[in-house]
Amino acid sequence: MVDAPLRLMGLDPGSQRTGYGIIQAGDRSKPELVAAGVISAPAKQPMERRLQKIYRELREVIASHRPQEMAVEGVFAAKNARTAIMLGQARGVALLAGAQDGLEVFEYPPASVKMALVGTGRATKEQVQMMVKAMLNTTARLPLDASDALALAICHLQSRKLLAKGLK
């Protein structure tokens, strides 16, 4: 079972835009892009409807592509309490969507993700996107929220590999 292809989902939740990306990786092959996109939840709708949309569409994505694990940003900074609570709400329903399908959730600090992909914790979203496209060998048009999500999935894959090596 060690060589069975593994599907990992990266998630970049937000109260207005939630990016997601799924990659597939065997033990010896390079990771491939399976799916990526952005779920929009327009600010003019009531918050509970927006949360419902994020939850429903994420569950559809998970049902379609069957990832086994989920990586999200560990966010512990925000402009103010209101922003943090709004972000937390979107993050909560996103984590719930994964948990309902039995996905294990892993968290990575934003700086670690940038470091893993670009080699510096201060990389821009555009630099991250360029590396994501190169590493997945794709020319697909990706919104920045989607490439951020894919970066999380790639970071998680690298961390799993390092862990596996460490355990040998």
Next chain:
Amino acid sequence: MVDAPLRLMGLDPGSQRTGYGIIQAGDRSKPELVAAGVISAPAKQPMERRLQKIYRELREVIASHRPQEMAVEGVFAAKNARTAIMLGQARGVALLAGAQDGLEVFEYPPASVKMALVGTGRATKEQVQMMVKAMLNTTARLPLDASDALALAICHLQSRKLLAKGLK
């Protein structure tokens, strides 16, 4: 239909303890306690499991008691970003639980709830609890998170009545 009994749910979400309370009120009768309690989500469990527990148990409460509307605290202050995000996550799955059953959600600032019940925006949780018990004419033992939730339901009921009078 104006005199049909109305069931309102108050909700006090938290990452470790989520209080809920449901009251029933006809147009001319005093409100009655239908149900109240606290959903515990132990801090030692992974966050996604805790969110799942809050979501699942709230949906059970809603299915059992069929409230028509939901009132939650409008929280826009927190000690720090981490606390706010943790609270936001619990709040997100709680709002989702209500939305999935078609409940309309209303928000009240904490000070307005205390003002509506005790007459001062600086009332303690114990004072709020005392007024909740008096107004619902109950001697039931209520945890503070549950009486806070019931206070939100009562505040929402009063606000609906004021609105109805204003529209006449």
